[in-house]
Amino acid sequence: MNYKTKDFYIILVIYNKNYHDSKTIQDLNQIKDLDKKNIIVVDNSTKDYNNQNIIKEYGYQYISMNGNKGLPKAYNQGLNKIDKNANLVCLFDDDTAVEKIYFDTALNYINGEEADVYIPVVKDQLGMLSPLIMKNL
Structure with a gap:
């Protein structure tokens, strides 16, 4: 099968910030080939940042975790x-x-x-974070 950009599902976990402050949401809005209904924003915030209505206006799906339940649970909900x-x-x-x-x-x-x-290569200021093998910990 020959996949296209529109075939991606994206699960984005937002935590304790307004959608305006999310670099990822702002970047995804600029990528026109994505299927907006395939973008799922999981709000893991501990208080209401008024994200639900705006995220739905973008055409994205929205899930509230009703507080911080951790990344694994948030990703699984998505x-x-x-x-x-x-x-x-x-x-x-x-x-x-x-x-x-x-x-x-x-x-x-x-x-x-x-x-x-x-798995993409992920780096920070100190070096490569992923993929990574740690031994003897």
Whole structure:
């Protein structure tokens, strides 16, 4: 199958911030090839930042966790909302910088090499965070 950008489901967990302050939401709004109904914002905030109505105006799906339940539970709630036939799922935090080239690069791998899970290289100021192997901890 030849996947396209619109085939991605995106689960984005927002925590204790207004959607205006989410780098990821602002970046996703700039990527026109994404299917907005496939973007699921899971609000893990401990208070109301008035995100629900605005997120729905964007055409995204919205899930409130009614408080901080942790990333694994938030991601799982998002996974429960995706189409059961979905093949491409991206998990993001609210401060992840995302550009169209991310999806283009991912599609080059996905459409060219068979694998169950693709993990990008993630770096911070100190070096590579992922993928990573830690031994003898």
